Amino acid sequence: MGQWPKIKPGEVVNEAMTFINIKMQNTLWGRMILSKKNGRVGNAYLFSGPNGSAKEALALKFSAYLNCNEAAILPCGTCSSCKRIVAFQHENFHLIVPMPSDKQMSVADKQNTFLTEKKYKSDNPFHKISIPKSKTIPISLIRNLKKELFLKSVDSGRKIVLIFDAHKLCVGDGSSANAILKILEEPPANTTFILVSDYKGQLLPTILSRCQIINFPPLQNNEIISYLSSEGFDSTSAEFAAIMSEGNMNYAQKISKNGIEEIKQLVEKLTDTLTVYDEKNWRSFIQDYSRMAQSNFNDYKFHLFLLQCWLKQTRNKHNALNDENLFMKINKNFNSSFPNARLDQINHMIEKIINAPNKNLFMPIQLTNFLIGVQKRLFN
DSSP states (O other), X not given: OOSOOOOOOOOOSOTTOOGXXXXXXXXXXXXXXXHHHTTOOOSEEEEEOSTTSSHHHHHHHHHHHHHOSSOSSSOOSOSHHHHHHHTTOOTTEEEEOOBOOTTTSOHHHHHHHHHHHHHHHHHOTTOOOOOTTOOBOOHHHHHHHHHHHTSOOSSOSOEEEEETTGGGGGSTTSHHHHHHHHHHHSOOXXXXXXXXXXXXXXXXXXXXXXXXEEXXXXXXXXXXXXXXXXXXXXXXXXXXXXXXHTTOHHHHHHHHHHOHHHHHHHHXXXXXXXXXXXXHHHHHHHHHHHHHHHHOHHHHHXXXXXXXXXXXXXXXXXXXXXXXXXXXXXXXXXXXXXXXOOHHHHHHHHHHHHHGGGGTOOHHHHHHHHHHHHHHHHOO
């Protein structure tokens, strides 16, 4: 079977497009504007919703807006404050993301990787910052944050604390969650926390109670098409990505970047692995995806998301993607070979294996059980 098809990252095409320029989730953005205009900016917000729904991009945009020297209904993007936030260099702007322990990665390597990831995020607002082996937000980050927040700042603007993947505060012994809770209970003056999470239910109820919760729905197809067109993708690629990504801009970028044929190649190999027992292929799948779950969780989720897309098309023969004959050959072979397959149960198993790395489970065993479980459900 050879190597797994190489899926390119959702790289930015138009480098001028930063989070300042994002025009999505307009209803929610209107609420954010009113909070500043009415002098009711909260001490803490939770931006909650599915992956790729522009939560992180709008959290960054709101951060710039709160400190913009010229802001009316949008951050200007040209004042000193906006430029420094776009570059992640503003004294009053603190970004926290999950990090590995010092035993897993040296301090220097963590710093260098984080700097590189922030550059990618500055260029592409839908880039997902990912530091390898990051399972939690260490308490050391929260302790350092507390010290910095109570230092006197040269800038007079509002201090902003932005926490991506905030649910990972609660991984482990919960010390990071308890530490951030104490700060939220008695926040420094003129400070706003913005927690961003795909998994609101994993946060402590006491943290949720101290946040204004803004729920993000999946993006509309027209929002995705407009953004991808501004990045330089043709209308056919943009429309295809919008339909297939199901409102997830992170995935839409990856789909557009790779193209239809590469996506079909990957899905075909995944379905072959699931439906045909081959010891060599299974061993390769288990090793590669165990490694991917640790080193690049975003790609791991994307690959399995594509598998779910194929499964949905197998169940629903009349939808927009089937009209494009995307997986017609794969579906025809599958339906003739496995007419009694329990597709709903297989989809549930895919969902579970997507979330397994978040639970610190031993992935080789989880992936082995996944393959065996799918085989059983193919034959009813």
